[in-house]
C-alpha cells in the first residue's frame with residue numbers, strides 16, 4: 001500500500017516505514033482498544049515523520065498520520081450530495097411495536113419462518129458518510145437532510161479511529177462507509193472540565209459535543225477533541241460484490257480496519273429482538289458511550305431489497321428506543337456570589 005519502488009532513497013523508505021507503523025499503532029489504540037506503544041514512543045516516531053515530510057513535501061500522502069493534526073480553518077463547509085441517500089429510521093417503543101415490526105417483515109417476505117435480524121446499538125452521535133477510493137479516504141460528509149450533507153473531510157482526518165487507508169486485500173475501487181461519529185462519556189466529561197477551566201460554554205451532552213466538534217471550521221480544534229466512530233452501513237460500492245448480509249458486511253468492515261462495535265448479534269424473530277434489547281438495557285449504564293436504543297435490520301440483503309422502503313424509511317429496519325430518561329437535573333450547588 002503506497003510502497004516505495006525498489007532502489008528508492010532511504011528517507012523515502014524510512015517515511016513509508018514510519019507511516020505504516022504509526023497507522024498500525026493508531027489502529028491498535030483507537031480501533032481495537034489495545035495500545036501497542038507508549039505515547040512517548042508514538043510521539044517520537046510522529047515527530048521523525050513530520051521532520052522527514054517537512055524536508056520532502058512531496059512525501060505528504062493523504063494517508064500520512066501527520067495529516068491528522070488539522071490545518072488552516074475553512075471559510076465554510078461545501079455541500080456534498082450523497083450518491084445514495086442516507087435514509088431515516090422508523091422507531092418502536094413497546095414490545096407490541098417490535099412484534100408488529102416482525103409481523104410486517106414476515107408478511108412482506110411472505111414467509112412463516114422466523115426472520116434473522118442483525119441487532120446492534122443505536123449510538124447517540126451523528127451520522128456521516130466516508131468515501132474511500134482504492135482504500136484511501138478522499139471525502140467525508142455529514143448526513144444533512146439525507147440527500148445533501150456538509151463536507152467535513154478535514155475534520156474527519158483528525159479522528160484517529162477512522163483509518164486514512166483501508167487494510168487487507170479485499171479493497172474495492174469505491175466504498176461509501178456509513179456510520180456514527182460519537183464522543184465517549186469520559187472524553188465528554190474531560191472536555192467540559194477544560195471548557196469550564198477556560199471559562200467557555202459547556203456542552204449539554206456527548207451528542208452535541210460530537211456535533212459541535214465536527215462542525216468546527218478550524219480542524220485544529222477538532223483535533224483536540226477525542227471523537228470516535230462506529231461503522232454500520234454502506235452507500236456506493238464499486239469493484240466488488242456487496243456482502244450477502246448486514247452481519248457479513250460488518251465482518252468485512254472489521255477486516256478493512258474500520259471500527260465496528262462488538263455489541264451486536266444475529267437473532268431470530270420478535271423474541272430474539274426483545275431478548276437483545278433487554279440484554280443491552282442492563283449493560284447500558286456501563287457502556288463507555290451513550291446510546292438511545294438499539295437498531296434491528298433484516299440480516300439478509302436479498303430480503304432487505306425485497307422489503308424496500310416506505311417514504312425514505314426502510315421497511316427492513318427499526319430503531320427500538322429506551323424510554324426517555326427524565327431530565328436528570330443534578331442539583332448544582334448554587335455558588336454564593338460574595
Ligand SMILES: CC(C)(C)c1nc(N2CCN(c3ncccn3)CC2)c2cc(C(N)=O)c(N)nc2n1
Pocket residue numbers: 086087088089120121122123124125127143178180232233234295297314317
Ligand atoms: C442504514 C440504515 C438506514 C438502516 C441505518 N440508518 C441509521 N440512521 C438513519 C437515521 N439517522 C438520522 N439522523 C438524523 C436525522 C434523521 N435520521 C441516523 C442514522 C442508523 C443509525 C445507527 C446508530 N445511530 O447507531 C445504526 N446503528 N444503524 C443505522 N442504520
